[in-house]
Amino acid sequence: MTGAEETLATSPWTYVTIAVAGGVATAVWRLTGAILGSGIELASPGFRFAKLVSIALIAGLVAKFIVFPQGALADLPRTIPVLAFLGGLGGWLVYRRYFSVHTQMSLTVGTGGALLVALELLRRSLMA
Amino acid sequence: PFFCAPARLTPAPARRTPKPMQTGSFSTIIGAIADAYRTPGLYILGMAMMGFGALARDAGFSLDQTVLMSAIIFQLPGQLVLVDQMSQGAGLLVAAFAVTLTAVRLLPMTVVLLPYLRGGGAPRWQLAAASHLVAVTAWVECLRRLPDLPERARFAYFVGFGGTMITTMIVLTGLGFVIAATTPPLMTATLAFMTPIYFAVSMMAAASARADWLAIIFGALLGPPLFLLAPGIDLALTGLIAGGAAFVIGGRLAKVESTATEPQQDNPTS
Numbered sequence: 001m002t003g004a005e006e007t008l009a010t011s012p013w014t015y016v017t018i019a020v021a022g023g024v025a026t027a028v029w030r031l032t033g034a035i036l037g038s039g040i041e042l043a044s045p046g047f048r049f050a051k052l053v054s055i056a057l058i059a060g061l062v063a064k065f066i067v068f069p070q071g072a073l074a075d076l077p078r079t080i081p082v083l084a085f086l087g088g089l090g091g092w093l094v095y096r097r098y099f100s101v102h103t104q105m106s107l108t109v110g111t112g113g114a115l116l117v118a119l120e121l122l123r124r125s126l127m128a
Numbered sequence: 129p130f131f132c133a134p135a136r137l138t139p140a141p142a143r144r145t146p147k148p149m150q151t152g153s154f155s156t157i158i159g160a161i162a163d164a165y166r167t168p169g170l171y172i173l174g175m176a177m178m179g180f181g182a183l184a185r186d187a188g189f190s191l192d193q194t195v196l197m198s199a200i201i202f203q204l205p206g207q208l209v210l211v212d213q214m215s216q217g218a219g220l221l222v223a224a225f226a227v228t229l230t231a232v233r234l235l236p237m238t239v240v241l242l243p244y245l246r247g248g249g250a251p252r253w254q255l256a257a258a259s260h261l262v263a264v265t266a267w268v269e270c271l272r273r274l275p276d277l278p279e280r281a282r283f284a285y286f287v288g289f290g291g292t293m294i295t296t297m298i299v300l301t302g303l304g305f306v307i308a309a310t311t312p313p314l315m316t317a318t319l320a321f322m323t324p325i326y327f328a329v330s331m332m333a334a335a336s337a338r339a340d341w342l343a344i345i346f347g348a349l350l351g352p353p354l355f356l357l358a359p360g361i362d363l364a365l366t367g368l369i370a371g372g373a374a375f376v377i378g379g380r381l382a383k384v385e386s387t388a389t390e391p392q393q394d395n396p397t398s
Binding site for chain 2: 021036045047049050053068069075085102105
């Protein structure tokens with residue numbers, strides 16, 4: 001492997017890759033959607049199907065990210081993000097009874113984040 | 129007078145603005161911007177974008193490249209995949225393929241949003257340009273709000289909302305990059321963690337029909353195993369299989385409920 005990492009920031013090829021592999025690869029779906037979407041009726045079954053597919057896809061993405069995280073999250077032991085996630089969502093089931101939608105969501109995310117930090121700090125103090 | 133809108137929309141400015149544009153777009157856009165800054169999603173995604181900025185810096189990108197990624201791609205999973213691929217030295221086509229697979233969901237999302245945006249009478253090219261703003265946060269929020277807006281306001285609202293999101297995300301990506309050197313890893317991990325929780329709770333809060341819940345549950349169950357079995361195309365497969373199952377089962381459930389007197393058909397398990 002050539003010194004790819006050292007020259008990433010300085011190589012003009014990086015910009016091309018970002019534009020093509022990043023920009024074009026993403027834009028095709030948005031533009032195709034814009035073209036196709038112009039002809040679809042809101043009440044149609046095709047529309048309902050597309051909506052369910054996109055919801056399922058994001059649910060899968062979330063589950064995958066929690067169970068197989070990348071980046072800094074991957075340095076934590078596997079169970080901590082999962083527990084924090086489930087705890088946050090469990091909190092949501094309670095919050096939704098008492099709070100407006102925005103507050104529910106903020107509290108849930110806050111709970112999840114706080115749990116993550118708390119569990120990790122607990123783990124570290126137990127190991128030290 | 130144009131804002132015969134429900135309470136959750138910001139009231140229009142008190143003075144009567146003249147309306148050179150046909151749909152009172154200006155006040156709609158201002159309202160949309162204000163709404164965007166009141167959405168927790170903006171701040172949560174903002175934190176995730178800051179995490180992304182730190183991640184990209186870690187991987188060896190420069191500040192302008194990182195910000196460029198947020199601006200051009202504007203889709204966090206795709207951005208993460210691109211950084212991952214490029215830092216491993218993957219070729220252009222390989223990286224493009226990986227990124228495009230994460231972006232597949234933009235297709236149904238855009239398709240779902242377009243009918244709402246169409247009503248304002250905006251020309252085709254504006255609709256196509258606005259599609260760049262489609263991203264999960266703007267999508268989940270607008271899918272909740274657009275139906276409540278008068279048809280002619282929807283496009284302007286979406287542009288205001290989505291435009292605010294992308295601009296703020298670009299700025300926060302840069303900010304995350306800059307402060308990355310001084311942030312402890314646990315902080316970075318927590319920032320990155322915010323996004324999946326936010327997506328999850330947003331979808332659950334927006335789920336209105338039983339089929340929506342089925343899609344969420346099936347999708348969540350299928351995601352990790354498919355990732356192990358078929359990494360790369362796992363997300364597309366998850367969406368199609370889980371979404372398809374939710375569609376079929378949801379449809380049958382609706383039929384059973386609404387035609388209780390008809391003889392039941394056999395429901396094969398999916």
